[in-house]
Amino acid sequence: MPVDPASLILVAVVNNPRDMEIIRLLGWYRIPLRSAPKVVAVDYLAFYQTGAFGEDRWRIQYLAPVKGNELTTRAELFHEESDHPRSQQLYYKIQLGPLIRLPRPILAGKWRRITFLYTTGEYLINAEQINDLVVESEERQTLWQALRERAGRSQQYGDPVADQEVVDPTILAELLGILDL
Template sequence: MEIARWDHWYRIPVKHAPSDYLADYLAFYLTEAFGDEKWAIHEYAKVRGHELVRRVDLFPDEADHPRANEPYYKMQLGPLQRLPRPIPSLRWRRITFIQTTGDRLMHALEIGDLTARSDRFVKLLETQEDLD
């Protein structure tokens, strides 16, 4: 999150990325490592572009990393924006990508409100009008 917040980019391993399209916006679900903000979405950012790079291109000082030569999407981001209220997960879940609308993102009371029940692995894909 520090890279997204201060350097305005985020990495997604190609092997875990959705295969049909990349998002216009990314929202970040925080895990237990984030203390009081865990298990919720608090922030999102506009995707300003992306490029395909190797992990070692992102972290040159980790050339010996086991995934150093694997491909990643480097998503260039705008500034992180706080949601009007956090979107918590009311039950434990592993979240990869969730596709939703800006309206759902801005009005969700819990993670389950973001997707249609048939969605499985999706990502945030929004238009500017939806998020303003």
């Protein structure tokens, strides 16, 4: 597994297969700002699958590298749901790299309902159950210090694509075959 033992990992809940398809196909995960954990600038998201996943429920079997994040509205995330009651609420849109399947799933054990959980690559690599992901003792202080430092470095919210070169609109119009009106 390509995960560095020192990697910061946020375990995030995936409530249904549709959301997992968004992660897999579109490469992003959403977190409502009002219920977001304090730090979203981590190295990886690991995905806890709820009871909606049938035989694959109550486990973590995938993670993905975090490429960046931005603040947006639900309406921007789901254009077809513009009349949704929460359409104007703010969400973190976490941009992700490709899904990585764990060599073996991390089972929930007695844990069924979780929210967000921070852990490290070392704990993830060695975990058999979700309880094994909980960072204890003095390592917990080290984890929180790393998260605070990461939060301090990532105060800007933006699109990782923003640093790329912008194509002149007239050239783009020609490439797309848009005629002058």
